[in-house]
Amino acid sequence: MKTKGITIWERYVHLMVLGVAVLIFITFAAMQFLTEPNAVQGSGKGAKAVLPGEVDPMLEEAAKRIQAKIAPGTPSPVQIAKQSTHVDDFQSRLDASISPVERLAVSDYRFSPAEAIGMNSSVSKKPYNVPTVPAPTQVVAKEYYDTLTADAQKSQEALAKLIPVAPYDIHWATAGAEFPLKELLASYSQHGPDGELAIQPLWYGQTGKGVDILDVRVERQELVDGNWTDDKILDPIPGQYSLRAELSGKPDASLRTKLLGYLITDPARQSEIIEPTFYPTVGD
Numbered sequence: 001m002k003t004k005g006i007t008i009w010e011r012y013v014h015l016m017v018l019g020v021a022v023l024i025f026i027t028f029a030a031m032q033f034l035t036e037p038n039a040v041q042g043s044g045k046g047a048k049a050v051l052p053g054e055v056d057p058m059l060e061e062a063a064k065r066i067q068a069k070i071a072p073g074t075p076s077p078v079q080i081a082k083q084s085t086h087v088d089d090f091q092s093r094l095d096a097s098i099s100p101v102e103r104l105a106v107s108d109y110r111f112s113p114a115e116a117i118g119m120n121s122s123v124s125k126k127p128y129n130v131p132t133v134p135a136p137t138q139v140v141a142k143e144y145y146d147t148l149t150a151d152a153q154k155s156q157e158a159l160a161k162l163i164p165v166a167p168y169d170i171h172w173a174t175a176g177a178e179f180p181l182k183e184l185l186a187s188y189s190q191h192g193p194d195g196e197l198a199i200q201p202l203w204y205g206q207t208g209k210g211v212d213i214l215d216v217r218v219e220r221q222e223l224v225d226g227n228w229t230d231d232k233i234l235d236p237i238p239g240q241y242s243l244r245a246e247l248s249g250k251p252d253a254s255l256r257t258k259l260l261g262y263l264i265t266d267p268a269r270q271s272e273i274i275e276p277t278f279y280p281t282v283g284d
Contacts (some may be wrong), residue, residue, distance in 0.1 A: 004042055006265075019080035028119050038117045047163045048228040060163055065098075072216050092254075095254040095257055095258055096253070096254050097252075097253035097254065097257075099143075117197070124180055126195065126196065127192070127196050127197070127261050128191075128192075128196055128197045128198070128199055129190060129191055129196035129198055129199065130196075131184065131187035131190070131198065131199065132187055133179045133184060134179075134183045134184060134189075136177035136178060136179050136180075137177065137179075137180065138176075138177060138178045139175065139176070139177040140166065140175065140176050140177070141171065141173055141174070141175045141176075143171070143172070144171070144172055144173070144174065145169070145170075145171050146169075146170060146279070146283045147167050147168055147169050147170065147280035147281060147282040148164070148168035148169075148170055148281055148282075149279075149280045149281065149282060150161065150168070151280065152168075152279040152280045152281070153166075154167045155239065155279075156238040157238070159238060160278070161261070170279075170281070174218050174277075174278070175218060181211050184211060185211065189200075189201070195234060211265070212260055212263055212270070213270065213274055214243050214247060214259055214263075214273070215243055215244050215247060215273065216273060217233050217234075217244075218233070218276060219231040219232065219233055220234055220236070236276070237278075238274070238280075239279075240276045241269055241272040241273065241276070242273070243259055243273070246258075247259075247261060256268055
């Protein structure tokens with residue numbers, strides 16, 4: 001081979017390049033085994049270098065800590081002082097009567113000019129007539145047999161305990177009657193047999209022509225060993241809308257306003273008290 005005119009650099013430059021590449025490869029290989037070139041230094045205080053293989057476990061651990069803090073029922077790490085509220089006091093004042101007494105005194109009838117202008121006035125001590133609530137008419141009672149739907153059985157805890165497994169067969173009785181409300185209203189305006197005063201119209205309605213039914217009580221007797229037991233007032237069926245719990249205490253003006261407000265704002269509640277809806281059944 002003719003080499004005349006070719007310098008030594010030109011003859012061995014490929015070997016020198018190869019040697020440099022080998023040295024670089026050896027250097028990188030040594031760094032991989034002797035040092036940690038892929039480690040990343042964190043920026044936080046006290047942070048340490050993290051290798052690629054440690055990233056996933058650290059992220060998983062951080063995710064578990066975050067999940068534990070946002071899980072339902074986990075107490076807040078920040079203690080917030082309970083602020084005083086005036087909502088309850090405002091609501092109680094709103095429901096309370098504006099009258100300084102439970103009811104206003106009703107004066108006696110005036111027969112002289114002096115009494116007519118308020119002289120020698122006196123508070124009436126006559127009792128008021130207690131109206132007699134007329135008995136219902138056309139009372140009927142019927143028995144039924146059917147099967148509750150699965151959704152109905154699950155809707156009330158009492159039903160789930162009473163009929164725990166399918167089929168949810170049920171046997172019940174329902175009663176109905178007509179109530180003479182006109183006679184009841186007429187009795188409100190009547191005087192008593194011994195001169196008792198009639199009830200003031202504004203005491204039982206805005207116009208004296210309405211009746212608000214707050215509860216319907218059903219009584220039942222049972223035949224035990226050939227004898228009828230005493231009357232027993234039945235509780236409303238589970239899930240039925242009822243104001244009986246509120247009426248169990250001593251009613252006052254605030255309770256009256258509250259309960260009548262329920263019936264005025266949602267007339268459907270009055271229907272649920274008078275004619276409550278039974279549970280959905282397979283036979284409808």
